[in-house]
Amino acid sequence: MNSVFIKDICEPTLLIDETKCKNNIDKIFTKVKSMGIEFRPHFKTHQSKAVGKWFWEKGVRKITVSSLKMAKYFMQSDWRDILIAFPLNIRELDEILIIAKHIDLKLTISDVYSLEFLNRILTFPVDVYLEIDVGYKRSGFDINNTDLILKVLKIIQKSKFLNFLGLLAHNGLNYFAKSPEEVIENNKSFLAKLFDLKNLLISMGYNPILSIGDTPSVSICEDFAGVDELRPGNFVFYDLMQTAIGSCTVDDIAICLAVPIVAMYPERNEVVCFGGAVHLSKESLKFEDSEIYGLVVDIFDVTWSGPIEDSYVKMITQEHSVIKTTKEFFRTHKVGDLIGILPVHSCLTADVMKKYLNPNSAWLDHL
Amino acid sequence: MNSVFIKDICEPTLLIDETKCKNNIDKIFTKVKSMGIEFRPHFKTHQSKAVGKWFWEKGVRKITVSSLKMAKYFMQSDWRDILIAFPLNIRELDEILIIAKHIDLKLTISDVYSLEFLNRILTFPVDVYLEIDVGYKRSGFDINNTDLILKVLKIIQKSKFLNFLGLLAHNGLNYFAKSPEEVIENNKSFLAKLFDLKNLLISMGYNPILSIGDTPSVSICEDFAGVDELRPGNFVFYDLMQTAIGSCTVDDIAICLAVPIVAMYPERNEVVCFGGAVHLSKESLKFEDSEIYGLVVDIFDVTWSGPIEDSYVKMITQEHSVIKTTKEFFRTHKVGDLIGILPVHSCLTADVMKKYLNPNSAWLDHL
Numbered sequence: 001m002n003s004v005f006i007k008d009i010c011e012p013t014l015l016i017d018e019t020k021c022k023n024n025i026d027k028i029f030t031k032v033k034s035m036g037i038e039f040r041p042h043f044k045t046h047q048s049k050a051v052g053k054w055f056w057e058k059g060v061r062k063i064t065v066s067s068l069k070m071a072k073y074f075m076q077s078d079w080r081d082i083l084i085a086f087p088l089n090i091r092e093l094d095e096i097l098i099i100a101k102h103i104d105l106k107l108t109i110s111d112v113y114s115l116e117f118l119n120r121i122l123t124f125p126v127d128v129y130l131e132i133d134v135g136y137k138r139s140g141f142d143i144n145n146t147d148l149i150l151k152v153l154k155i156i157q158k159s160k161f162l163n164f165l166g167l168l169a170h171n172g173l174n175y176f177a178k179s180p181e182e183v184i185e186n187n188k189s190f191l192a193k194l195f196d197l198k199n200l201l202i203s204m205g206y207n208p209i210l211s212i213g214d215t216p217s218v219s220i221c222e223d224f225a226g227v228d229e230l231r232p233g234n235f236v237f238y239d240l241m242q243t244a245i246g247s248c249t250v251d252d253i254a255i256c257l258a259v260p261i262v263a264m265y266p267e268r269n270e271v272v273c274f275g276g277a278v279h280l281s282k283e284s285l286k287f288e289d290s291e292i293y294g295l296v297v298d299i300f301d302v303t304w305s306g307p308i309e310d311s312y313v314k315m316i317t318q319e320h321s322v323i324k325t326t327k328e329f330f331r332t333h334k335v336g337d338l339i340g341i342l343p344v345h346s347c348l349t350a351d352v353m354k355k356y357l358n359p360n361s362a363w364l365d366h367l
Numbered sequence: 368m369n370s371v372f373i374k375d376i377c378e379p380t381l382l383i384d385e386t387k388c389k390n391n392i393d394k395i396f397t398k399v400k401s402m403g404i405e406f407r408p409h410f411k412t413h414q415s416k417a418v419g420k421w422f423w424e425k426g427v428r429k430i431t432v433s434s435l436k437m438a439k440y441f442m443q444s445d446w447r448d449i450l451i452a453f454p455l456n457i458r459e460l461d462e463i464l465i466i467a468k469h470i471d472l473k474l475t476i477s478d479v480y481s482l483e484f485l486n487r488i489l490t491f492p493v494d495v496y497l498e499i500d501v502g503y504k505r506s507g508f509d510i511n512n513t514d515l516i517l518k519v520l521k522i523i524q525k526s527k528f529l530n531f532l533g534l535l536a537h538n539g540l541n542y543f544a545k546s547p548e549e550v551i552e553n554n555k556s557f558l559a560k561l562f563d564l565k566n567l568l569i570s571m572g573y574n575p576i577l578s579i580g581d582t583p584s585v586s587i588c589e590d591f592a593g594v595d596e597l598r599p600g601n602f603v604f605y606d607l608m609q610t611a612i613g614s615c616t617v618d619d620i621a622i623c624l625a626v627p628i629v630a631m632y633p634e635r636n637e638v639v640c641f642g643g644a645v646h647l648s649k650e651s652l653k654f655e656d657s658e659i660y661g662l663v664v665d666i667f668d669v670t671w672s673g674p675i676e677d678s679y680v681k682m683i684t685q686e687h688s689v690i691k692t693t694k695e696f697f698r699t700h701k702v703g704d705l706i707g708i709l710p711v712h713s714c715l716t717a718d719v720m721k722k723y724l725n726p727n728s729a730w731l732d733h734l
Contacts, residue, residue: 011434
């Protein structure tokens, strides 16, 4: 039977399965450590002090975040070695520098102008990573533009206060991979290019570390020789996107949106739930021949079932989700029941929901 | 020059243009009133007591919301006639009934089971609308299933406390229209089907009002004879999706996400801003040949420019937006500047941002 917590849910509620989550943390922590690589997990997926504590208990002390706001939030619970893996935002520089005076804050340099701006203002040493774009074309210095990279390094070298730590890159293309094999191939060519750059810098007297990290490669690949630091984030919860890539199984997904069934339409094998784009986010995924917004599970005491056969979220609007399902579902469910939706992209679902219900204990915070 | 407020923005901030917003309210209010139709605007787009006040000042007293939470929020600022245009969620029934004792709360019935559940529990009169599905296949009784609709009406008729107000429908298919002409056509056939049902019910002695409302039709169509109540919502802000349909011009869009430029890549005519899916939502739109997440504007004192030529948000991840732009942009902008992004879907952007900066005054609240 449902626990008191589950039974009392009236509106869309994000459940967290503590066991699955801790297993995910444990598996990746052990894998990274056993390779002798520094582990600096990205906390942007969970954005939760409570979940952060589960990392702390394993001995993790270095973390990655993607905004100043997140850095400030995790500082409040004793994290002292924080990398903001996002291009330095000079509009926030005053506040960044106040924090950098008090904790070991590491910054990401992705643009010359902002580097020079930072350099002019600094009055004490600050650690910086150089962000390298290996083809994802989001942010970072183009890996093929060695002239610019060397020019940037010169600025850092001449600076009294800038301390160059190493190269930071994100293999965003892995999120478009269709199979583990594709991730392995992507990762190989991604690393080969970065090793060439790292070796060039070493030959010039620099001593850069190489920091990378995306959930698909860290979950799937075995060969990270030459990498110094790994920063995956999504693995803490995983999601359907990661299942589709092959980073995890659907059983590894550690969060699930509990939603009340509000209307049932057996004539079209569809069910409407209270829980829409403002609860799940609007991320979708090609699944078999359909564009889907989630898979459907039954909710148990402190966890949930595997996906209910032939059932998926086919449409979401602001507050509605429409679930395509089977005749069998109508025999076993009724209006007013709670069911669960496994999210397509857990980072965004967690961000819109802003808190987690852990049926083992209570609410867990989110930034 | 920028006002103090604008100048001090360091992180993604949702701006509201009070003049544009009030113009949108005024235009639709005047149009609906001049047709002699009841106006019950949907407040799910703005979810703001402050914006709600602008409606109140025009004389609006009846509103629509899409959740109990929203009804409770607007009750706090004196709204007393509130329709929850969302299928009755029986898990929230205890709280719904407490509120229904104190204000004129109207409920939406979209399922037989929940209607019977409500009927068994009621101890005082409650007004209900019957939700009719005219082909959108989200929620509501299928308009072709007259037997079921009449069965449901019988339950209401026999009930001591249920008071049948009328038929409620939403022409969701209008959001897929590619032109105003298509909206006009859709609306005609949508209304024709509803009139048939309304007339059938009248011939049987019922006296239903007909309540519809979507922003495309209310913005574009002129003929609503036979309709008793209109409930559009998005028009308060509009957005790029509505511009694409032809409901508004891009100049009518009343909210804009201000974002700092954090990196510039002239070699690929691209710029990276701090502002991603957690600020804009992940909604996209086909624009010319690209899938876009927003258009780009310059920010002025209390408003913003028209769209910057050949510039659009081509990619968003959790915190990043990548803007495709032109050489000219690089001559007139630098890292650290604020620029604006017009949202694809303002309801979702407002919901993730949770507050508005009105440079005329101060922060406006959001639920």
